[in-house]
Amino acid sequence: MKLQKIIELTGTITLKTGLHIGSGDTEMKIGGTDNPVIKHPYTLEPYIPGSSLKGKVRALLEMRSGLIAYTEGRPLSASLLKRKDLSEDQKVECEKILKLFGVSGADIEEEDGLGPSRASFSDCPLDDNWKKEILENNLSFTEVKAENFINRIKGTAESPRFIERVPAGAKFRFQITIRCLNKGEEKLEDFLLEGLKLLEMDNLGGSGSRGYGRIKLEFDDSVLNEKFEKIMPF
Secondary structure, three states: OOOOEEEEEEEEEEEOOOEOOEOOOOOOOOOOOOEOEOEOOOOOOEOEOHHHHHHHHHHHHHHHHOHHHHOOOOOOOHHHHHOOOOOHHHHHHHHHHHHHHOOOHHHHHHOOOOOOOOEEEOOEOEOHHHHHHHHHOOOOOOEEEEEEEEOOOOOOEEEEEEEEEEOOOOEEEEEEEEEEOOOOHHHHHHHHHHHHHHHHHOOOOOOHHHOOOOEEEEEOOHHHHHHHHOOOOO
8 A cells, every 4th residue: 555646626615505514512692593603713714624524425425325224324334345245336335435534443453454544624714705705895704594493283483593504605615635545546536526416416514404505516627627517426
């Protein structure tokens, strides 16, 4: 196993709908929101954690593979490759997922030469141009959306809650690298692009069933961008 090359994918994530990735802030402030978004601790600017991007892309590829039926919904592990009831196509799909995203520390004895994860997802900061425009117009980086549920008998709104979101139109910069440790692993780029296309078709962050987190991905490389637009992941 030897590092052959590093592939770098960079571009812009544009929000088509409001995005909520929670901060896990358990402190309730007077006049505050019930669910704040994650922000940089110094600048207080919202960002997209690389872990959120990586986790959702992996989950979508695992769902597409159908292999989660063997794991009861848990992430795929290297031990799955030892099952005799998997087809060769399923094993190839499982191996690509494990190579790209890695195996857990508890699974290391079962990794069977897969090696470390190839993909690295950086945190995604606000796009500089979009941020400049917001600051120049004295606008906010986030919005607060009120939600409730309707009593089916009374027809009245109950249990109001206030969700902080990054509004539609916001732009973030992303960077993903792929370390190719063996010959032929350049093909993992195509597999990752399929996962990113699935993400674009689905959602990022919480409350996707209520329309949150729809995104548009645009790569800096025009050739790669054209290739991405043509990808059909099914």
